[in-house]
Amino acid sequence: MRAARIHLDGDAAAHIATVMDAAGSDAATAAASARAAFAELLDTARACPALVAALSAFEHARAGHGAAIGEHLGEAGQSVTTVLAMFERADSELGHAAEIGA
């Protein structure tokens, strides 16, 4: 009864796809903001060599990942949307098949 279940879950799945996509987009925006905020932090400390070196190392270790996290979530959001689009299409075509059968 899997096909019927997909049909029943269609609305919820579409909603989750929207949420997931928005999360990916939010994460990309947040990652860009975090990078900008860190650049500001680095800029603030620019005349102190010890702090600049330490913050640069911190950024290398941590802040660079902000972008990767955002990109990952963006890709994940797109993938969920793609997967769900496939389900929706399969679901709709199965529905169409039922109509032909009827």
Next chain:
Amino acid sequence: MFSAISEADVAQLGFSPESLDEAALRYAAQASRLEEAAMTGSRAWSALPDAVAVPQTTALMQGWVYPAADHAAELRGAAQQLRAVISEALPALLALQRERASLVEQILRFRCLAPGEGWMRVPQLVAEEAQLRQRGAMFNRAVEESTTALARRILAIGGGEDGRAAFPRIGTVVPAASVRSLRNSADQVQSFWAEIGAIGGAVIGGALAGGIGGGGLGLEIGGGAGTLVEPGGGTIAGAGLGAAIGAIAGVAVGAVGAGIAENMRLFNEAQGDVGAPSSSRNDSASSAKTGRDIRERLKKLPRGSRDSIRLVPDESALDNEYAEITKGARPANWKGHEKAVELDDGTKIGMREKSKSGGKTIDIEFPGADKHSKIHIGEPK
């Protein structure tokens, strides 16, 4: 050349402690927002219906969503630690700033007391200057020690001396693994879609046939997966009508299978942007065979009772043969076959668990051919 102490001899902090603290606060807030977004994505994925979370998509998504959420949480934690370290250092940094202002003020006042006002004061001035120099040197050491200590604490947040050890870059680790996993299971995903199509046929055939009164036969003809739905106990006439409707539905569902295959290709193309070599995306396509290839391959197998029947020694050899000749082909529905594929030229290959001769058999339908070719298990006579 000797010259009296000046403002330039006193080290500058080089930054505004308050601005540094505010910037660290803003950064921590942005890292929290990033974590929030990652958690929203993670929660949304966790809440997906079971029907969507098939193993293949789960493997793919887990490779992206969960590590991203974990690393976002780590990043937020690190940003908060950074902010805490800077906040903790803020009073000492502000004290240094005040101390410098006081020292500079005294230096400027001293320089106003020019020796010209009376050579008698020179010894006193020399002593005062020496004191200021000593204080200036101590201040410079304090600035260096304070900023170095702060830098060391910031580095410690990074996880090591250079701050790099504890945080491998997820940008290279996660997608490569995910994409590899996805590509390795591409065939399985396609089979899943084919299964959905077959089950859909069974459900539709079964439901329609059941509605009329003959579920059992309708299922068998409509989808080939009738065991998933309990047969209804209807009249023979109802069964016949159900069968006909089921068959129509089954054909329509076959079209769904083709649509799904196209979707799969789009899906694979979408994943292609993540970084796997382009050649790997075409592996399955390049290995797809044609009817001519299959005919050539059949000729090399021992002949059975007819020229269109070929033999392999055992079930394992039959399975290997099926795997080989269907490699890279599009999954398809073929009534009476547990699994089937269709080549681009229309050649259909299907596997049946039972045949008239008794055993597992591969059927091959070449376009335009009168009879199916078959591969049976058996020894040549």
